Amino acid sequence: MDCLGVSSAKSLQALSALLSTQEEEEEDEDCKNVTCVRMDPGHIGPPPPKNKEVPNAYTKKNSKDIWSEEEVAEGSHYDNLADPRPQPEYEIILKQSVGTEDLFLGLSRKDPSSMCCEAMLVKIKLPDTKATDVILDVKEKFLDLRTPKYKLGLHLPNPIHSQEGKAQFFSDKEELEVTLLMKRPMDFINM
Known part of the structure; x- marks a missing residue:
């Protein structure tokens, strides 16, 4: 019944060892000791600008108005x-x-x-x-x-x-x- 050649837990562990590389194990050991930066989807594209204010709905213009026209309901x-x-x-x-x-x-x-x-x-x-x-x-x-x-x-x-x-x-x-x-x-x- 051994069609695939996987018949025991030892065979599965051997297969797992073959699929993982030694480089990944070394990176994991290095990350435990030192702060490690991994690449994720947030690293795609240019880095965000630093020391620049992000405009939002509450950012006021250079006037002395308390509210902007968009915030006040018509009528x-x-x-x-x-x-x-x-x-x-x-x-x-x-x-x-x-x-x-x-x-x-x-x-x-x-x-x-x-x-x-x-x-x-x-x-x-x-x-x-x-x-x-x-x-x-x-x-x-x-x-x-x-x-x-x-x-x-x-x-x-x-x-x-x-x-x-x-x-x-x-x-x-x-x-x-x-x-x-x-x-x-x-x-x-x-x-």
């Missing part, structure tokens, strides 16, 4: 905790353009998920407010609404095209509807 300069005006009721509805070819035939790749939505409708209830009293400012990720009675600072769930939206005030319902076109990185696939 935070509108927050005023001393302002007593209440926040009005609002609702965010995602919209998509769907035709009969989408609904009945399924020719486009649109589905009911939010990834296929093109616009965002923000309905804001403003009782006892006139259209002339509304001040609206829309940024890429923030909607700021001010009236004499209400204040709304709304962080939007998706980035939008701030110059391509429209707003309409319905005085009979006392409601402002703001339609905003969403900015998606994969619009060319989903639309």
